[in-house]
Amino acid sequence: MRNHGSRPEQDGQSDQIKAQIEENLKRVYQSALVEEVPDRFKLLLEQLKNKDAEKNEAPK
Amino acid sequence: MSSVSAADADPRDQLVEHLRPLRAFAISLTRNVAAADDLVQDTILKAWASIDKFQRGSNLQAWLFTILRNTYYSSLRKSRREVSDPDGAHAAGLSVKPDHDGRMAFTDFLRAFDTLSDEHREVLILVGASGFSTEEAAEMMGVAPGTVKSRASRARKRLAHLLGLAEGEGMFSGIDAITDAVIGRGAAATG
Incomplete structure (x- = not known):
């Protein structure tokens, strides 16, 4: 696995492609990251919390 | 943080x-x-x-x-799925050429990304995009750091290939042409 061989021109090109791939990969994740999280997940967490609270209050 | x-x-x-x-x-x-x-x-x-x-x-x-x-x-x-396709070989036919200025369009990139195997998407997102270290990704994936590195490298090559950028041998490594030929043949044989 040699990424840097004896062909500087191609390596320059390859670095550029590599950089573009990395840039696009970040964009895949970032574009998902900026999406608003649906309320159902926050509600789910609240429900779970309330259920735990009830459990703890209940006498054993 | x-x-x-x-x-x-x-x-x-x-x-x-x-x-x-x-x-x-x-x-x-x-x-x-x-x-x-x-x-x-x-x-x-x-x-x-x-x-x-x-x-x-x-x-x-x-x-x-x-x-x-x-x-x-x-x-x-x-x-x-009935056909196991860990390297996304079914997508070998898909090839998106970059724009004339050499930059790839994001939609083209996404199309190529979507055809990667789950393992390849995972490693590229964990290490490349979401900013985890190789060691952290290795722990999450339950494999050795060396495996993360080699898998990420294969995934990148695969992407480059799908994007039609891997034709100049030696893009990412000298064995690309051989790997591609083998994958291509395998896909032709099974597909």
């Missing part, structure tokens, strides 16, 4: 802060919002049920990502 309170706080109260990256990871992995949301829901339920196993003060996001990817893979195993 303050870790001052991380050790004392109840991790259950911190889950809400990780919903966004968790869902972004799910979307990146499944490339399907509905499937991603189901996955996030399952992950929350599992995380809540096994919160005692979380080591306080350690990386909660990494812990959640681990649960999510494990949940994803076990659901995949249950509904495994």
Whole structure:
């Protein structure tokens, strides 16, 4: 696995492609990251919390 | 990213802060919002049920990502497509040429990304895009760091190939042409 061989021109090109791939990969994740999280997940967490609270209050 | 309170706080109260990256990871992995949301829901339920196993003060996001990817893979195993295609060889025919200026369009990139295997999408998102270290990704994926590196390298080559950028041998390594020929032949034989 040699990424840097004896062909500087191609390596320059390859670095550029590599950089573009990395840039696009970040964009895949970032574009998902900026999406608003649906309320159902926050509600789910609240429900779970309330259920735990009830459990703890209940006498054993 | 303050870790001052991380050790004392109840991790259950911190889950809400990780919903966004968790869902972004799910979307990146499944490339399907509905499937991603189901996955996030399952992950929350599992995380809540096994919160005692979380080591306080350690990386909660990494812990959640681990649960999510494990949940994803076990659901995949249950509904495994009839043809196993770990390297995404079915997509070998798809080739998107870059624009004339050499820059790839994001839609083209996405199309290529979508045809990668789940393992390849995972490693590229974890290491390349969401900013985890190789070691962290290795822990999440349950493999050695060396495996993460080689898998990421193969995934990048695969992407370059799908994008039609790998024709000049020696792009990423000298064995590309051979690898591609083998993959191409394998796809022709099985497809």
